[in-house]
Amino acid sequence: MTFLLYAQKMATVIYTVYGVAIFFFVFWCGTWGVHLIAILYGKWKLHKKTSLPCEIPVPGVSIVKPLMGVDPNLFSNLETFFTMDYPTYELLFCVEDESDPAIMLVKRLMEKYPNVDARLFTGGGNVGVNPKINNMQPGFLAAKYELILISDSGIRMKEDTLQDMVSHLKDKVGLVHQMPFTCDRDGFAATLEKIYFGTAQARIYLSAAFLGVNCHTGMSTLIRKNIIDEVGGLQTFSGYLAEDYFIAKSLKERGWNMSISSQPAWQNSGLCEIHSFQARLTRWAKLRAAMVPHTIILEPLSECMVLGAFASWAVSFLFKWDALVFYLVHILVWFLLDWILLCIVQNGSLSFNKFDFVVGWLFRECSSPYLFLHAQWHPEIRWRGRTYRLKWGGIAEELKPKVKV
Incomplete structure (x- = not known):
């Protein structure tokens, strides 16, 4: 009887190990499908010449620009919004702090x-914990056109x-969003940013867009204003730091589609x-873990x-393949597919060499x-000089600094 119990336990362990190995192998196979979808969809979708139909009136667009602080490229970035080839639009610059030096740059451009058609709003509003929405609130309420473009300060x-x-x-398309990428800039940090947004980010973004999964990031978003007004305006989403995700989620739940530009x-x-780029990635990882908890497992596995390490063990256990050779080939193929995807997203010569x-x-x-583990170990988020704690579901609360007595 003791031997039978031992045999049953060993069989359970063996079956469990086989199940885990099969899971990792199947998951590994699925990631190559994600790679191929991103490459094919990116080649078909990105950098296509489009034009507006001449037979119908062109809708006006209200562009809401939340600003905070000044960097060396801010003036030239903002100037590109004044020189766009579009017949009817207005610029609504929002600056929360009335002493912010960005105000001076905006006034220079308006002159x-x-x-x-450009206006400047200062002071912001106080409708929730999200500082971006608080900043944009006056501009959003004053928008006079049916379409709203929300555009971050660093966009060109x-x-x-x-x-x-x-x-x-x-x-039936309620929202058009742009896939995040970067302009050509000098330095290793700029190279690292371009590689990230052109490979890891682009892979998930393009494949999710193709499959109809909510992948929206709000750095450059065109949306129908009435869709936001139907649920109470921007302030409805002010309880979240990732307002872009929940805006898109609200649209999809009401039957609207999204499209990437x-x-x-x-x-x-x-x-x-x-350092600042890695802090940005860490903040995003914290937001994803709070909003979509299963990413805690799936994200590091992607x-x-x-x-590659888990898949190498799996094929060694299941098929007796050489784990080291498999791991090296895995890395090489992944590397080559990322290079192909980056070239598609760039659509031209890269600003750095192959080395x-x-x-x-x-x-x-x-x-x-490491950044992912660090994000889970330190769940508080520091953003725009404030500190927040996230609850499950993505709801945020601001942590006020303790007052020393």
């Missing part, structure tokens, strides 16, 4: 381009970017440092080095698991 526009975004706003969002911040890509790619892939 330089007096024919462009091409002359036809707004045309491209409006052209994707078809029937053929042009990516050209991020062009003048302050580009490895990383090249981590998944820089190898170094930047290895640095990102090796540091990513």
Whole structure:
């Protein structure tokens, strides 16, 4: 009887190990499907020339620009919004702090381009914990057009970017968003940012967009104003730090579709440092874990080095393949597919050479698991000089500094 119990326990253990190995192998196979979807969809979708139909009136667009502080590229970035080739739009600049130096830059541009409809709002509002929504609230309420473009301060526009975004706003499409990418800039930190947004971020973003999964980031978003007004305006989402995700979720629940623009969002911040970039990635990881808890397991498994290690063990256990050879081939193929995807997103010559890509790619892939673990170990979020704690579901509460007595 004792022997039978022991045999049953051993069989259970063996079956469990086989099940775990099969899971890792199947998950590994699925990631290659994600790679291929991103490459094929990116090749088909991105950088296509679009134009607005001539036979119908072009809708007006109210562009809400929340600003905070000044960086070396802010003036040139904002100027691109004054020189767009679009017939009817207004610029609504929102600055919460009335002593912010960004106000001076905005006024200079308004004087330089007096024919462009532009207004400046200072002071913000106090409708929730989200500082971005508080900042944008006066501009959003004053918007006079049916379409709203929410655009972060570091975004740079091409002359036809707004045309491209409006052209994707078809029937039943309530929101058009741009896939995050970066402009060409000098330095290793800029190279690292471009590699991340052109590979790991682009892979998930494009495949999710193709499959209809909510992948929306709010750095450059065109949305129908009445859709937001129906649920009470922007302030409805002010309890979340990731308001972009919950805005898109609200739209989808009401039957609206989303579309990505053929042009990516050209991020062009003048302050580009490895530490600040990694802090940004860590903050996003904390937000994803709070909003979609299953990403705590799936996200680290989607990383090249981590998944390759588990998959190498799985094929060694299941098929008796050489684990080291499998791991090295896995890394090489992943690397090559990331290079192909980055070239598709860039749509032209890269600002760095292949050696820089190898170094930047290895640095990102090796540091990513650490950043994810660090995010889970320190769940509080520091953003715009404030500290927040996230609850399950993404609801945020601001942690006030303790007053010393």
